[in-house]
Amino acid sequence: MAFAGVLLLVVVVAFGCWLGIKAFDAKSNLEQARLNAQQAKDALLQGNTDEATRRADNAASHAQSARDATHSLPWDVTAAIPWLGTPFRTGQQISDVVLGLTADVLQPSARTGTALSPDRLLQGNRVDVQLLRDQEPTLSELAEASARLDADAQSIGDPGYLSVLEDARTQLQGQTADVASLLENTALASRLAPVMMGADGPRTYFMAFQTNAEARGTGGLLGGFGILRFNDGAPSVDTLATNRELVRASAPVDLGREFADQYGFANPFTDFRNSNLSSHFPYAAQIWKSMWEQESAMGIDGVIALDPIALSYILGAAGSVTMPDGEVVTRDNVVELTESTAYSRFPTDQLARKQYLQDIASEVVKKMTGPIQSPRALLDALGKAVSERRISVWSSSPEEQAMLEETPLAHVIPDDPAPYAEVVLNNLGGNKMDYYLDRGIEYAADGCSGDTRLSTVTIRLTNDTPQQPLPDFVAGAPGIAPEIPIRVPSGTNVASVKLLATKGATLVSALASGQKVPVITSAERGHPSFEVQVAIPPGKSGEISFRLSEPTSPGIPRVPIQPLVDNVIPKVSVPECSS
Template sequence: MSSTGTARRRAKPARPPWRRPALVALGVAALLVVGWAVWGGMEARAAAGHVRAATAEVSAVRAAVASGNLSAASRATEQAALATADARAAVDSPPLALASHLPGKAGEVVAAVRTTVAAVDAAVGAGAMPAVKAGERALSSGGAIRADGTLDPAGIADLAVSLEPAAAAARDAQVRAASVDAAGLPPGLSERVRQAQTGVAELSGGLSRAQALLTALPVVLGGDGPRTYLVAFQNTAELRPTGGIIGTWALLDVNDGRLSLSDAGSNDDLERLSGPVRDLGPEYRALYPAEQVSYSQNVGLSPHFPYAAQLLVDLWTAQGRPAPDGVIAVDPAGLAPLLRGAGTVEVPDGPSVTADTVSDVVLRQAYEVFGDDNAARKNYLTALVGSAFSRGLGGGAWDTSRLVSLGEAVSGGHVQLWTADPAQQEALEKGGAAGALPAPEEDAAGVYLTNISASKLDYYLRESVRVTGACNASPEITIELTNDAPAEIPYYVSTKVEGQAPTTELLTIALYLPPGRTVTSMTVDGQIADIEVLPERGWSVNRLAVAVPRGAPVQIVATTAGLATPITSVHTQPLVHDASVAAQVCS
């Protein structure tokens, strides 16, 4: 310190000439990184918003199709395509495109999102949108439906061809979506990617099935010459794995898309065969003895409808009748679409029916009205079939709404078709209209019920199937059956097995599992049950009989072992009340 008290300041070192520009550069770089990240975050949020918008539009598409409004479906599909295109543009923005190439987990996650969004965009833009527009054109311009309301096989063939590119694009999108390993993603994102993969797969499968079915229909509808089909009406109040016993029959003549009913009768006309039925192989013989399946009401003991159709043809031709070109199985839920827009159908000597009441009339009211007069009831049901077909096929023209309702009945198994033409049968199976038992897959199972009480109690049956097990190698399959029958029922509806209460239902349950998966134990209301295990068409069939009293539900629990693949889908048969199925969703 100087004598004047003033502090001596230390001289500051000179600032290097490069330091200020470097600091400025670092600051600019930091701002760029932050800006790039903010940009990427904004694009990611924008993509999520576009996906949500697309999801809402897809829901609108489904609602419009279900109501038969293809114009509204087309508009909603366009909006969904715009939203998925915007989502793809967002994930293809420079920040996210660059981030997808970063090393490590962060890059993998961004790449997975970009691939998934691209697959969804392709499925909607190149698959769903052109398919819906092609359907709208075909059904609104007289391409598939003539001015008089009859179906045009040539127009349907053109529609099938126009769907080929859309179905191919959807299949490519499914492959692209499936390439993403959802299990390796963060939990919340993993579930969303799986949902997208499922949605793309469902769209792809639906378009492929539609295209295959439309390819087969022109010939099935008599586009190259007249066809005659034996129509078997299944009574789902007495269950068989294909649907139900055959109560009535009809002959349906088809020529160039024009349909007419030429004859009808009851199952009394289908007498027992005097000789053996055709041999469907050793597996079939072991499961279903010939003395059972030589009776018309038992041709549907296997869930594979082509078997039932061929046996029914045997029954038909054994009585000296000409072989039909095919067999169509219809239950009351499948008959209902024919009555859409037909109003009330008057039936001689019995209750009238509408599209909304036909199931209840056939499966419940008829037994109450006619009581023990079985002959009168069968005559009434035969007349009902004739009246319903005449009114439905002749009294009202086909339109989009009725075709959509019929399509839903086909997809639900309420209408099944077999043809003697192998090429057409293959197309029908690909189109999901043949009632064929699906090929076994590692993530699938099947549950099929057979009425063994000679009752009509299955009108009151409720079925739920639940798969649990934390997605490990030993899931449990819980089948719950509830019998809601009233305390008082007509004798014809009641159980015919001695020693059982009239309202107690007796069923055989068949649990179908794929190769590599076995049942380690099966219980009925907590008690160990004996099961029979036999093969059918690649599946392992695990069978047991159960009694289902009215009121309290019965629980059948099967513990499985073997495959590490979770069970994510369960096949079931057509029922009066659709089965409730809750399969595993793993993340």
């Protein structure tokens, strides 16, 4: 009897050791698989396909070892035990997803990335649209596989009493969501880019240059424009003009009663300066398209907008340009030249200033559309500009626009109930004071226990105007319309500050520098809109706080950032609620 007891004890201890060894193998291999998978994804984003392939292979090897450990005999036996086996079942699910992620997504993605390396995709100044189109079926299959794995990851069970597995589950879910989003956008690009870049015939686009020293909803005032053409992936620009070409232009388009009620006072269809007060880019795009078609009788297939900061990134990749007078325009000075220096250099001569800015635009466009020495650097620069919302795209084709609206390029006000806080500034002074504006944005909300919750959106604005005098054109305040005069000291930043909130949200209170202020309440595309108007003297700061009651809607909270001169990283403290 004693011998049987000893034998049983030995078996239990041996089983425990065996299980412990498998647990150690699973943990170490899962950690290595996750690390190598992240490095593979980063390498793919950087266009380093050799490194991506190596990391993906390493990840797959570790993932297979982890799965073998979590599906071994001692692990299977323990996982079958009620309650005690809960974290072991979670470990099996985690290892299954990691193996699928590495073997079914990352390894084939690395192989596809080799086929679509920047050096192959960009030849001189031409994009190989056929190569991109040929890879579309593979990219779509990868996107579907990553979406399935992401769904599997989100459904991994609660590990119960083992918190370390809870952390691993959360990290894996974030990783699969990132990969699924990346591959979905890549597959969309492979479907959309060839046709928009002239694979099936020439395309023509209105290319807007936004001057975000004077804030508008989509970024900045329309300062100038060009006509960009694509033919079988090769770009060319045959028209560059200042905004004076649109002084008498009008846009006979109907954007609905809501738009007219909210923005009609500023004559957006006949005054290009106020054509993009809304942050919903398709509105501005349709107005600009219509204005140019009325002026030129030229058909337009879409609209692309970018700002001087995006141009600085492009110059960083393509190289500097030299003006006819010898002045060198680089990634380091193009923003200051176009948004500050030009106004001090030509304080009263608007024609000379506009010509100077057009000359810079002309040289930069030549560089952009000429041969590219480093395709990888250019793609990195464009990616950075897109991530900061500094490039916007709209297509006149409803099918193409629907696909664009699934990407970060569309800049639409979304039609869904997820938590939302978009802060939109419009310059009311008719000046260039937003070059000196710094913003801070914070969105905080209570938990998910009730049908509604309190939330607060706080906007901090600082007017960093320099001590030296500025030209009246920069620091004066003529207003955005002659019938709306503004009288403030020189250098004052006068702004409309609008919050587009979560659908169904209601305003509890609005404070400016701690004092209650009147609020203009309206709605845009289903989102409640709350607007206050502020004046911030030179060297001063102001704080606007909107306190809301909003639905505890499911979804990831979003705080889209208006692309102005400063680069804002919002602080978001909003719990993500489940459905």
